[in-house]
Amino acid sequence: MFRSALSLQTRGFGELVLADAPDALVFLFGLVTQLGDQWFFFVAFTSLYWLCRPRITARPRRTAASFVGLALGSLALVTALKVGFALPRPPTAAVAAAPAWPSPLSDLFVSFTTDDGFGFPSGHALGTTVVYGAAVSLLDVWDRRRRLVAAAVVVGIVSLSRVFLGVHYGVDIVVGVLLGLGFLKAVSVVAAADDPDATGHLDPARLFAIAAGLSVLALAVVFATGLSGHTENAAAALGGSLGGLFGWTRLAGHESLPTLSPPVALVAFLGAGGLWVGVDVADASVPVTVLVTAAVVAFILVAPRIQGRLGLGNGATRRAD
Template identity: 40%
Template sequence: MSRGFEWFDAFREVAPEWAVVLLGLVTQLGDVWFLGLIVGVAYWGATARRDEAAAVLGAMVAGLSLITGLKHVFALPRPERVLVEAGALPAAVQPLHRATATATGYGFPSGHALMTTVVYVSLAEYLSVGTRRQRYLTAAALVTAVCLSRVGLGVHYLVDVVAGVGVGLAFLVLLWRLLDRYPTRRGTLGLGLAVGFAAIAVATSDADPDAVLLLGTSIGAFAGWQLPALARGLEAGHGPIRTSRPLAARAVAVLLAAASLAVLTSIYWPEPLLAASGVLGVAAAAFVAAPVLYHSDLENCLRRQSPSRSQ
């Protein structure tokens, strides 16, 4: 399968050496660490719309699993060209070049293109900053900038980023249809889909390390979302668990997730990858549950104090 790269030589002839550093910095807008940071901040800060923020978090994790599986299904290499050789740069910026402007692994479709599409368009849909049109224009500009940086650096063909954006948009359309059908369960559906996509990625990638780590993370995040909901239901008098189907389902989900993570972190501790997957799952559960539980405790505290203030 030829994906073409004819125009790259002409671009490399006119591009200055410092362009590789600039493009490398731009491409960080689509790196997992940066996307995870902004989605995490949005989740912790979204006290009034946390269910939608949890759905965005689930979409991000599901997107990571989706791109992991697709790369292994197609198994197409990256271009064998670079914009600037590291040795041609000053020694002071060579570490920055290696950290920001290089890539390994399979190239089709582009993970940066798919993930920026999933995350930035999801945030544009669910955030309340500015107008909807402004949010979508910003998302489109960020996705375009990251895609151009990947092609400009020589780590992807143009068709790779186009396919990444296309798959990301198709994924979002299907996801939003499901979320809009069950608007009160967006967090559960988003994080539940993340578990399903992670399991598929493990199967299609022949247990690639990234897929295994994503499986543990998604299981933990799903359990972390269910635990506060279970606690709130019991506190509101919707129990006992054995007489309430929704609470029973949440309890089973939490127990299954906890058992899975316990197996990964204890029984398989001699296997570093499985142990790391379990540890990431526990961390994800704590990350997802903590702000919900804190906000619930704060509301209860304020509710108890309100009568005394009125006297």
């Protein structure tokens, strides 16, 4: 059995304990929480940008790039706040007894159901609120009311999963959601697209610029406090933002570029993802992390142009529009 799951809590009072939960249920919540993780955003937005699904959104490239900018901006913001407040997670956050499951399931169990570092505010609550909240306006699938309900459900279950797993207090979640709503409202005004053909959309270049500014702030807070545990997140957010700004502004007519053929997309994804994971595992210095993550995000944005120039895909790819 897993450690006792925690109900909604506040810091200092109201800490109730539920009965021990079955391992399968705990693992299910661990899977749910991945919907708000950075790796999931990386896979989802890269796929949308490269493969383009107009049935999901009329401007798939602009929408995907906007999601990337929003994710990087929320990562930078929550990093600055976590380090600034330096409040701990619940005592059980990094504790989990792996069930007697075959590997790698048992390893995934521990990875998905634990967390470390500072806890306030919740990065998952803030990030999911920003990303899925933006999806209400940026996507075209279903009608707006159904998108709003779906976004609220996802944010709710991801937030609940963080408390159920014992990696956050209730107040971490509540504040994370409120900050996410405030951030989303602010960028919706500041980064609104000027292009009359993109009414209701956001300007990815402005989003990347905002994310870069927040990343510099996050790095400044990390260096000022001497709490180097979150340096990697701040550096990755800065590199990704700069790479996104460079890649987006270097291209014109994004939607008219061809989609990536599946084989090219697979190889490109393995390469880009491998670089991102490699710099994380290697615990690289700030300059190296910034350069590598900048190169990865820039490559993702310009990959359709590279494919065209190299003559890959055998002409089987279609245009994004």
